[in-house]
Amino acid sequence: MNGSSVTEPVGAESIYTHAGEPALEVHDLTVAYRSQPVLWDIDVALPEGRLIAIVGPNGAGKSTLLKAALGLVKPTTGWIKVFGAPYTQRRSWVGYVPQRESVDWDFPTSVIDVVCMGLYGRVGWLRRLSREHREIARACLDKVNMAHLAHRQISQLSGGQQQRVFLARALAEDARLYLMDEPFAGVDAATEHAILMLLQELRGRGRTVVAVHHDLQTVSDYFDYVVLLNMRLIAAGPVSTTFTQENLHKTYGGRLTVLSKAADALFTQKETEPE
Amino acid sequence: MTYTLQNVLLGSIMLGVSGGVLGSFAFLRRQSLLGDALAHAALPGVCIAYILTGTKAPLPLLLGALAAGVTGSLFILFVVRWTKIKEDAAIGIVLSVFFGLGIVLLTRIQKMTGGNQSGLDKYLFGQAATLVEEDLKLMAILGAVALIIVAAGFKEFKLISFDPGFGQSLGYPVRRLEILLTCLLVIIVVVGLQTVGVVLMVATLITPAAAARQWTERLSIMVILAGAIGGLSGAVGAVASATAERLPTGPMIVLVSSAVLVVSLLFAPERGLLWARLRDHKVRDRIRRENLLKDMFLMAERSGETGAFVSSPSLMGLRGRGHRDMIENVRPLVRDGLIERGTDEFRLTESGLAEAERVVRNHRLWEVYLSSNLALPLDHRAQ
Numbered sequence: 001m002n003g004s005s006v007t008e009p010v011g012a013e014s015i016y017t018h019a020g021e022p023a024l025e026v027h028d029l030t031v032a033y034r035s036q037p038v039l040w041d042i043d044v045a046l047p048e049g050r051l052i053a054i055v056g057p058n059g060a061g062k063s064t065l066l067k068a069a070l071g072l073v074k075p076t077t078g079w080i081k082v083f084g085a086p087y088t089q090r091r092s093w094v095g096y097v098p099q100r101e102s103v104d105w106d107f108p109t110s111v112i113d114v115v116c117m118g119l120y121g122r123v124g125w126l127r128r129l130s131r132e133h134r135e136i137a138r139a140c141l142d143k144v145n146m147a148h149l150a151h152r153q154i155s156q157l158s159g160g161q162q163q164r165v166f167l168a169r170a171l172a173e174d175a176r177l178y179l180m181d182e183p184f185a186g187v188d189a190a191t192e193h194a195i196l197m198l199l200q201e202l203r204g205r206g207r208t209v210v211a212v213h214h215d216l217q218t219v220s221d222y223f224d225y226v227v228l229l230n231m232r233l234i235a236a237g238p239v240s241t242t243f244t245q246e247n248l249h250k251t252y253g254g255r256l257t258v259l260s261k262a263a264d265a266l267f268t269q270k271e272t273e274p275e
Numbered sequence: 276m277t278y279t280l281q282n283v284l285l286g287s288i289m290l291g292v293s294g295g296v297l298g299s300f301a302f303l304r305r306q307s308l309l310g311d312a313l314a315h316a317a318l319p320g321v322c323i324a325y326i327l328t329g330t331k332a333p334l335p336l337l338l339g340a341l342a343a344g345v346t347g348s349l350f351i352l353f354v355v356r357w358t359k360i361k362e363d364a365a366i367g368i369v370l371s372v373f374f375g376l377g378i379v380l381l382t383r384i385q386k387m388t389g390g391n392q393s394g395l396d397k398y399l400f401g402q403a404a405t406l407v408e409e410d411l412k413l414m415a416i417l418g419a420v421a422l423i424i425v426a427a428g429f430k431e432f433k434l435i436s437f438d439p440g441f442g443q444s445l446g447y448p449v450r451r452l453e454i455l456l457t458c459l460l461v462i463i464v465v466v467g468l469q470t471v472g473v474v475l476m477v478a479t480l481i482t483p484a485a486a487a488r489q490w491t492e493r494l495s496i497m498v499i500l501a502g503a504i505g506g507l508s509g510a511v512g513a514v515a516s517a518t519a520e521r522l523p524t525g526p527m528i529v530l531v532s533s534a535v536l537v538v539s540l541l542f543a544p545e546r547g548l549l550w551a552r553l554r555d556h557k558v559r560d561r562i563r564r565e566n567l568l569k570d571m572f573l574m575a576e577r578s579g580e581t582g583a584f585v586s587s588p589s590l591m592g593l594r595g596r597g598h599r600d601m602i603e604n605v606r607p608l609v610r611d612g613l614i615e616r617g618t619d620e621f622r623l624t625e626s627g628l629a630e631a632e633r634v635v636r637n638h639r640l641w642e643v644y645l646s647s648n649l650a651l652p653l654d655h656r657a658q
Contacts, residue, residue: 070444088446096444103438107303108494117434121445126427153492169441 021084023048023177023208024069028078031064038064040232042078048176049206051199051222053213053239056229057252062212063099065229066179069210070096082177092121095175097166099182105154105162112137112150114165118172140171143201145194160191167198178202180211184218196222219243280517283403283470285411287509287528290467290479293418295505296425297463298480299487299498300456303436307481308363309351309457312370314464314476316347318377321398321468322384331394333410337465340398344461347373352454374473401472401525403513414466421459425498432456433494471525478529479505486536489543508532563604565634566594568613571623572631582628584620 022045029042039061046052054062067073069080071087082090095118115137116129123129141147144164149157157165163183170178183195199209199222210227213219219226219239226243228234228251235247301310320343321336328335347369354365381395397405425432434442435452443449460480467476487500512528541549570593574585591601605621608614613627623631 067440072440072443091444091446094444096441098438098440102440104303104305107437108488108492108497109433109437110492114437117438117441120430120434120442120447123430125431128430155492 021048021081022046023050023083024210025081025084026065026069026078027080029065029068029080030076030078031061031068031073032076033073037076037231039068042229042233044227044233044236046208046210046227046236047225048083048208049203050208050225051203052208052210052225052227053219053223054210054227054229055213055216055219055251056234060230060251062229063181066096066181066210066212069179070094092173093176095170095173095178097170097178097180097183100159100162100166100185102181105157107154109154110150111146111152111154111157111165112141114154115140115168115172118169121173137168137172140168141165143171144168144198158188160187163187163191164194167195171198175207177208177210180209182212182214184211184222185214216248279404280513282406282408282411283517283524284510284513286403286406286414286470287513287524288506289411289414289418289509290463290470291483291505291507291509291528291532292502293421293463293505294467294479295483295487295501295503296422296498297456297460298482298505299484299494299501300425300432300436301460302481302484302488303494304456306457307477308366308370309348310460310464310480311477312351312366312373313344313348313457313461314468314473315370315377316373317341317344317461317464317468318398318473319343319373319380320346321395322377322380325384325395326380333413333469336395336398337413337468340465340468341461343373344464345458348457348461377473397472398468399472400474400523401468401470403470403516403524406469410469417462417466421462424455424459428452429495429498436494471528475525475529478532479509482529482532482536483508486532486539489539489546492545504532504535508535560604560607564608567601567604567608568623568627568631569634569638570594571614571621572628572635575623582622584617584622586620588619590621 024044024046026042026044029039030037031039038059042065054065056062064073068075069082069087080087082094087094112134116133118140119129119133119136123133138147138150141150144167146161146164146168149161154162154165163185167180167183170180184192187195199211202209203224211223213223220243224239225237226239227236228242228247230251234251235242298310301307317340320339320341322339323343324336324339325331327339330336351362351365351369354360354368355362360368381399384395394402394405431442431447431452434445435447435449435456439449439453442452463480464476467479471479483501483505484497486504487497490500491497508531509528512531513524515531516522516524516527539547541547544550567590570590571585574589575583587598587601591598605614605616608627609616612624613630614621615624615627
């Protein structure tokens with residue numbers, strides 16, 4: 001619904017310089033869970049119209065960054081803006097794909113009902129879904145090749161199918177920016193391909209996708225922009241220039257345990273500014 | 276119908292319906308124990324309200340229960356949020372601490388002058404026969420309010436029960452909705468105290484929900500069904516306790532709904548244990564029988580005599596199966612006239628031969644398809 005105002009993506013530079021506000025702007029962000037820092041001083045601006053991977057080792061704060069952007073976790077310091085405004089003012093611009101394991105798939109409901117949840121933001125409080133809403137949901141299911149399973153119980157889905165249902169639900173939100181938490185995790189080859197096609201279609205329509213991604217092998221094939229994260233921002237930029245051996249080494253190779261131990265020590269002693 | 280029975284019946288049905296509906300959400304959100312803790316937490320509230328006001332009138336006592344129930348649930352919420360104690364432990368702590376306090380207060384009240392007539396012990400196991408019209412009115416109003424809220428916000432409650440994180444990303448005040456659901460649960464618990472009592476209250480919330488879940492894969496139907504099962508159990512339990520002499524109502528209601536649950540766990544289609552086992556056995560037996568026919572056919576084909584007897588050890592050796600195991604599969608084949616049984620040897624009858632041929636043919640066609648279209652290796656037996 002907001003997509004119509006988006007300019008067609010031409011080249012990388014033109015988007016970055018002409019699209020105005022960055023899709024996601026993170027400023028001075030620190031997040032701590034129970035005195036345990038998860039993200040430290042993150043400063044980054046992500047351009048619109050790109051497929052962006054957030055890459056980093058386990059516990060690097062990748063999911064936390066997404067959740068902070070969605071207002072699901074409160075930052076200790078700093079802020080995040082979505083297209084130049086706080087998330088609370090941009091909710092309808094953002095679609096969210098949580099981790100597949102975050103819900104109980106034995107819940108008594110059907111595929112189409114889950115996809116319809118993506119429309120709740122538009123339907124509004126206490127209102128019922130109309131026939132048109134169901135049509136939209138069905139069209140979204142069709143985009144992930146799941147239309148034939150619309151009335152299947154969600155408890156009968158395979159892992160790949162579960163992931164597609166979540167993607168269809170995000171599509172139903174018709175967002176300008178999609179935040180996805182490990183969309184490729186644990187899916188079969190067919191689903192992986194279907195997701196890839198979907199991401200490229202979204203980019204073709206000028207949408208932005210920010211996805212937590214685990215498989216280093218496929219980063220340069222699937223994405224065109226990358227954020228390397230390990231509690232701190234290691235690097236961010238186009239895959240061709242940023243996804244380098246050196247940066248990867250900084251992200252993963254710096255012996256994670258040593259790095260986090262050092263950070264822990266700095267944090268608990270409350271010494272002068274780390275680094 | 277006597278006045279008392281009428282009251283007991285109405286009260287039990289109203290409690291069953293509202294308990295089943297609210298319990299469904301607690302059940303799906305894995306908060307079954309929370310209901311139990313809330314019920315137990317209500318007891319000290321009743322006692323304190325009695326000590327403060329000195330009356331036995333239900334309204335102040337139930338308000339006390341309500342306050343204590345809400346305190347207990349907030350307590351759990353805070354413990355989980357601010358300490359490292361997990362929810363199950365927090366629930367256990369609140370349940371036992373509040374219940375212990377309640378029992379201490381109850382004992383003290385019993386020992387106070389005139390305390391014996393306080394009748395507070397009815398809140399332990401419930402005493403539906405003491406329900407009067409005033410109680411029923413209160414139950415009807417509170418129950419109706421809870422049901423109307425659930426019906427109006429059904430879409431929202433469904434969302435936060437299935438995927439609270441997503442609901443939050445859409446801008447729904449998930450935490451507040453969760454608290455609202457918990458408060459409704461507390462209200463139903465309080466409504467049910469006089470009828471069922473704090474100890475068994477959780478059963479009226481969870482048992483109908485668990486039974487209803489067995490029969491449907493749709494939340495709306497599950498909620499309605501849970502209400503129906505709860506109401507029916509209430510009615511049957513109330514009547515049963517009234518007809519037989521001196522049977523307590525609350526425990527009877529619980530026994531009836533538990534019976535429904537057992538039947539549902541065993542016999543519900545799809546999710547029922549019995550059908551699942553039966554399906555597994557059917558498939559297994561069919562595969563084994565077809566394999567047996569196929570093996571005999573292939574052995575006969577190789578030896579060139581299709582009607583020849585095959586010894587049972589040689590058949591067993593083919594798939595490493597025990598003797599007893601195999602005889603179990605042979606028996607129905609003999610009964611259907613597909614196999615003829617000699618002493619420790621078998622042979623295919625004419626119709627058995629035809630059936631075996633069909634099985635082998637299907638199998639070979641499938642093999643050809645797999646190996647030529649999907650490039651899978653051939654079955655070693657077919658080579």
